[in-house]
Amino acid sequence: xxxxxxxxxxxxxxxxxxxxxxxxxxxxxxxxxxxxxxxxxxxxxxxxxxxxxxxxxxxxxxxxxxxxxxxxxxxxxxxxxxxxxxxxxxxxxxxxxxxxxxxxxxxxxxxxxxxxxxxxxxxxxxxxxxxxxxxxxxxxxxxxxxxxxxxxxxxxxxxxxxxxxxxxxxxxxxxxxxxxxxxxxxxxxxxxxxxxxxxxxxxxxxxxxxxxxxxxxxxxxxxxxxxxxxxxxxxxxxxxxxxxxxxxxxxxxxxxxxxxxxxxxxxxxxxxxxxxxxxxxxxxxxxxxxxxxxxxxxxxxxxxxxxxxxxxxxxxxxxxxxxxxxxxxxxxxxxxxxxxxxxxxxxxxxxxxxxxxxxxx
Amino acid sequence: xxxxxxxxxxxxxxxxxxxxxxxxxxxxxxxxxxxxxxxxxxxxxxxxxxxxxxxxxxxxxxxxxxxxxxxxxxxxxxxxxxxxxxxxxxxxxxxxxxxxxxxxxxxxxxxxxxxxxxxxxxxxxxxxxxxxxxxxxxxxxxxxxxxxxxxxxxxxxxxxxxxxxxxxxxxxxxxxxxxxxxxxxxxxxxxxxxxxxxxxxxxxxxxxxxxxxxxxxxxxxxxxxxxxxxxxxxxxxxxxxxxxxxxxxxxxxxxxxxxxxxxxxxxxxxxxxxxxxxxxxxxxxxxxxxxxxxxxxxxxxxxxxxxxxxxxxxxxxxxxxxxxxxxxxxxxxxxxxxxxxxxxxxxxxxxxxxxxxxxxxxxxxxxxxxxxxxxxxxxxxxxxxxxxxxxxxxxxxxxxxxxxxxxxxxxxxxxxxxxxxxxxxxxxxxxxxxxxxxxxxxxxxxxxxxxxxxxxxxxxxxxxxxxxxxxxxxxxxxxxxxxxxxxxxxxxxxxxxxxxxxxxxxxxxxxxxxxxxxxxxxxxxxxxxxxxxxxxxxxxxxxxxxxxxxxxxxxxxxxxxxxxxxxxxxxxxxxxxxxxxxxxxxxxxxxxxxxxxxxxxxxxxxxxxxxx
Numbered sequence: 001x002x003x004x005x006x007x008x009x010x011x012x013x014x015x016x017x018x019x020x021x022x023x024x025x026x027x028x029x030x031x032x033x034x035x036x037x038x039x040x041x042x043x044x045x046x047x048x049x050x051x052x053x054x055x056x057x058x059x060x061x062x063x064x065x066x067x068x069x070x071x072x073x074x075x076x077x078x079x080x081x082x083x084x085x086x087x088x089x090x091x092x093x094x095x096x097x098x099x100x101x102x103x104x105x106x107x108x109x110x111x112x113x114x115x116x117x118x119x120x121x122x123x124x125x126x127x128x129x130x131x132x133x134x135x136x137x138x139x140x141x142x143x144x145x146x147x148x149x150x151x152x153x154x155x156x157x158x159x160x161x162x163x164x165x166x167x168x169x170x171x172x173x174x175x176x177x178x179x180x181x182x183x184x185x186x187x188x189x190x191x192x193x194x195x196x197x198x199x200x201x202x203x204x205x206x207x208x209x210x211x212x213x214x215x216x217x218x219x220x221x222x223x224x225x226x227x228x229x230x231x232x233x234x235x236x237x238x239x240x241x242x243x244x245x246x247x248x249x250x251x252x253x254x255x256x257x258x259x260x261x262x263x264x265x266x267x268x269x270x271x272x273x274x275x276x277x278x279x280x281x282x283x284x285x286x287x288x289x290x291x292x293x294x295x296x297x298x299x300x301x302x303x304x305x306x307x308x309x310x311x312x313x314x315x316x317x318x319x320x321x322x323x324x325x326x327x328x329x330x331x332x333x334x335x336x337x338x339x340x341x342x343x344x345x346x347x348x349x350x351x352x353x354x355x356x357x358x359x360x361x
Numbered sequence: 362x363x364x365x366x367x368x369x370x371x372x373x374x375x376x377x378x379x380x381x382x383x384x385x386x387x388x389x390x391x392x393x394x395x396x397x398x399x400x401x402x403x404x405x406x407x408x409x410x411x412x413x414x415x416x417x418x419x420x421x422x423x424x425x426x427x428x429x430x431x432x433x434x435x436x437x438x439x440x441x442x443x444x445x446x447x448x449x450x451x452x453x454x455x456x457x458x459x460x461x462x463x464x465x466x467x468x469x470x471x472x473x474x475x476x477x478x479x480x481x482x483x484x485x486x487x488x489x490x491x492x493x494x495x496x497x498x499x500x501x502x503x504x505x506x507x508x509x510x511x512x513x514x515x516x517x518x519x520x521x522x523x524x525x526x527x528x529x530x531x532x533x534x535x536x537x538x539x540x541x542x543x544x545x546x547x548x549x550x551x552x553x554x555x556x557x558x559x560x561x562x563x564x565x566x567x568x569x570x571x572x573x574x575x576x577x578x579x580x581x582x583x584x585x586x587x588x589x590x591x592x593x594x595x596x597x598x599x600x601x602x603x604x605x606x607x608x609x610x611x612x613x614x615x616x617x618x619x620x621x622x623x624x625x626x627x628x629x630x631x632x633x634x635x636x637x638x639x640x641x642x643x644x645x646x647x648x649x650x651x652x653x654x655x656x657x658x659x660x661x662x663x664x665x666x667x668x669x670x671x672x673x674x675x676x677x678x679x680x681x682x683x684x685x686x687x688x689x690x691x692x693x694x695x696x697x698x699x700x701x702x703x704x705x706x707x708x709x710x711x712x713x714x715x716x717x718x719x720x721x722x723x724x725x726x727x728x729x730x731x732x733x734x735x736x737x738x739x740x741x742x743x744x745x746x747x748x749x750x751x752x753x754x755x756x757x758x759x760x761x762x763x764x765x766x767x768x769x770x771x772x773x774x775x776x777x778x779x780x781x782x783x784x785x786x787x788x789x790x791x792x793x794x795x796x797x798x799x800x801x802x803x804x805x806x807x808x809x810x811x812x813x814x815x816x817x818x819x820x821x822x823x824x825x826x827x828x829x830x831x832x833x834x835x836x837x838x839x840x841x842x843x844x845x846x847x848x849x850x851x852x853x854x855x856x857x858x859x860x861x862x863x864x865x866x867x868x869x870x871x872x873x874x875x876x877x878x879x880x881x882x883x884x885x886x887x888x889x890x891x892x893x894x895x896x897x898x899x900x901x902x903x904x905x906x907x908x909x910x911x912x913x914x915x916x917x918x919x920x921x922x923x924x925x926x927x928x929x930x931x932x933x934x935x936x937x938x939x940x941x942x943x944x945x946x947x948x949x950x951x952x953x954x955x956x957x958x959x960x961x962x963x964x965x966x967x968x969x970x971x972x973x
Binding site: 040043044047188189190191198260317320321324 | 405406407410413414417546587588589590597599605614616617
């Protein structure tokens with residue numbers, strides 16, 4: 001029996017906050033690839049990425065529900081909420097970093113790395129040592145690393161497994177008192193739905209574990225299968241279809257999709273500069289103004305989400321309109337070349353923290 | 362289709378009627394073959410996306426613009442309609458217009474049928490609509506009443522996924538069982554609706570000796586909103602999003618895009634592909650696309666023996682193969698015009714002689730003007746609210762009832778806004794750049810368009826016929842439509858125009874309504890002229906009744922003359938009242954499908970006995 005890493009409610013809050021950071025951290029890279037596609041030229045690729053990114057948004061909301069259920073306070077406005085890209089995933093491996101980049105084979109390879117089901121070979125490997133100086137990390141790593149003394153999880157799945165064990169452990173000790181959160185703070189299907197899985201309110205141990213199961217399975221599939229228990233294809237295999245040029249269908253084995261051909265036009269893509277930052281845009285340029293405006297708008301959006309996760313779930317529907325506006329902002333940035341840089345376009349920089357720097361200075 | 366497969370039912374047409382019946386039969390274990398005239402693509406987003414791309418790219422954005430035309434299964438298009446001049450029918454487009462009124466109603470011959478371009482309003486009919494003859498001495502009574510259809514309305518609302526609140530929809534006798542809620546909560550009224558409501562709510566109207574207090578009321582919608590957790594005894598409702606063979610995610614919930622007609626970009630609006638996908642999952646449904654049924658054959662006993670069809674090899678080629686299909690039951694679900702066309706082309710005019718007659722379609726009168734304030738026009742779905750108080754009442758002894766739509770797409774239907782506004786601001790006012798944008802927003806955000814959907818009673822003179830003189834590329838006879846707008850309807854139209862003036866007065870709207878005498882839909886009545894538009898709500902051509910003498914089908918939409926033939930869809934309706942017809946069609950088809958399953962079991966049992 002492994003030692004419990006989560007033994008206090010405070011630690012559980014820290015982990016769940018990290019889970020929200022982790023889910024959100026995948027969204028800028030996925031959206032950058034998605035909106036870099038030329039409109040209507042890559043419908044298959046567009047659908048595949050869109051499906052996954054919408055499910056990441058579902059996972060973010062589920063993580064907020066769990067945190068609310070155990071009396072925590074979701075906050076998407078903290079200075080470290082968004083990582084500085086390129087960033088490592090906090091899974092104990094340093095062989096890849098996550099970037100905000102245009103749709104490409106390299107981008108999809110990174111997505112496969114993010115979503116790969118890395119089940120630890122042995123129980124004692126679930127938590128591995130990692131050199132803290134091995135590169136920038138997703139911010140989750142800072143919070144968790146504090147609690148974990150420099151240890152890293154083998155995979156995102158293992159990270160959620162730890163949360164599950166922590167929930168069970170604390171529930172054994174505290175009973176239902178663990179779930180002391182206000183029911184009114186829970187977002188449910190009436191506030192939100194997507195085709196890929198239900199948003200469920202978390203009110204007790206069973207619903208909390210169900211939420212974690214849904215997050216893990218949608219990412220990795222059910223126990224190594226390519227489909228989860230709701231017959232949905234795992235994220236990893238959705239992305240793999242782009243590389244293999246063919247859709248999976250039920251009955252297929254990993255690596256051998258036998259469904260219809262999936263068309264990818266790797267060239268019908270705007271050449272968005274990888275990990276573009278505000279510094280790439282000349283002072284006084286329209287692109288710079290638009291990029292800062294976008295970041296401002298994104299900061300306001302995260303503040304709005306924070307409100308909805310803190311007692312106003314019924315306002316989640318309004319987030320849809322704001323997301324459509326954010327989409328337009330991203331596409332506008334990506335469709336314009338950077339003045340003075342040959343052959344590369346702008347893009348959203350998601351440097352929300354720098355807005356604060358400015359205010360502070 | 363596996364050759365030699367025996368089918369329990371052969372269905373002609375893969376619109377909502379055919380899809381619903383295929384679903385019901387296959388879930389009861391029956392094998393079904395659907396013949397679809399259109400060049401059906403795969404059931405995936407690629408085909409749907411290709412419709413969207415074509416729609417975005419085309420200049421003429423009529424309701425058929427997303428769909429690839431084919432001369433093998435031609436479709437009527439509103440832009441093909443011309444004023445009918447001279448004595449000869451206008452045969453320039455697919456529907457041969459024999460006049461005197463030229464209809465611009467359309468239907469879509471692709472997989473999913475006209476639900477691919479429908480607007481998605483899902484009004485129930487009023488109880489009085491089923492007995493207009495008894496109550497008002499007008500039209501025909503149905504052989505069934507509201508109470509008979511009510512349980513099937515609920516099933517249709519589940520299948521389509523209707524967003525509405527019972528408290529808004531219980532009026533003029535429309536009733537629901539205690540505790541019923543719609544699958545999803547009502548969609549909110551648009552800002553424009555609220556602007557109109559602020560002046561119209563409580564407006565008194567005297568008509569037929571009765572007083573009505575008008576109000577702007579939300580319409581029930583066949584588009585995804587917020588699921589109602591109280592639905593189905595607390596089980597809730599899972600909205601159905603985009604249809605695809607691979608797993609996709611489009612959002613699935615209405616996002617307020619303004620091009621619901623013809624196509625919802627995220628498939629929040631119901632289309633019959635959703636029903637068809639579920640039917641195909643049984644593994645018992647086959648679809649034969651690019652296949653036009655050309656003749657229904659009947660044996661000496663009066664039963665349908667087989668259907669002859671033509672399968673074309675490519676949409677742009679007239680090369681085709683002819684074949685026949687056999688089944689236990691046959692279902693024509695190709696809409697009111699095509700069902701009648703096929704029957705008449707097969708020489709099946711029926712004992713009553715009513716096949717093709719009683720053609721009905723709502724007569725739309727448009728009235729448009731500019732509101733004194735910015736009303737946010739062009740936001741929201743195409744229509745969220747309207748005035749429904751004058752759908753029923755004693756005045757229907759003398760004149761037609763109507764429902765009024767407030768159009769969130771401004772003057773689009775009447776003048777081609779916003780594209781026509783761009784042209785006019787550029788060409789006539791020489792604006793460009795930021796000024797053009799400002800001028801455009803200033804103009805369209807004040808636009809108000811009221812569409813009066815006026816009842817049309819059945820009339821045997823309004824009819825579909827066929828003639829050997831008019832054939833399509835495959836040699837199938839084309840529909841010839843003879844149609845005039847009844848006086849009863851025109852009295853409703855005159856009243857509607859008067860009411861529009863009063864509403865414009867109350868809202869301070871500057872009236873810009875103008876009916877061009879050169880308009881193909883121009884109709885004069887008692888010295889006034891109006892441009893009438895069709896509603897694509899086609900009904901009556903195989904009317905339902907109580908006997909073979911005075912109707913074509915019975916209350917289960919089964920042909921009186923041919924015991925294994927069902928004629929389903931709007932053609933069975935004995936009146937179309939003032940509700941968009943799809944919900945009622947869906948309810949009727951679910952009811953009929955249950956009857957078909959029972960008939961199949963009965964006939965199988967008889968066959969069993971016969972072989973012993």
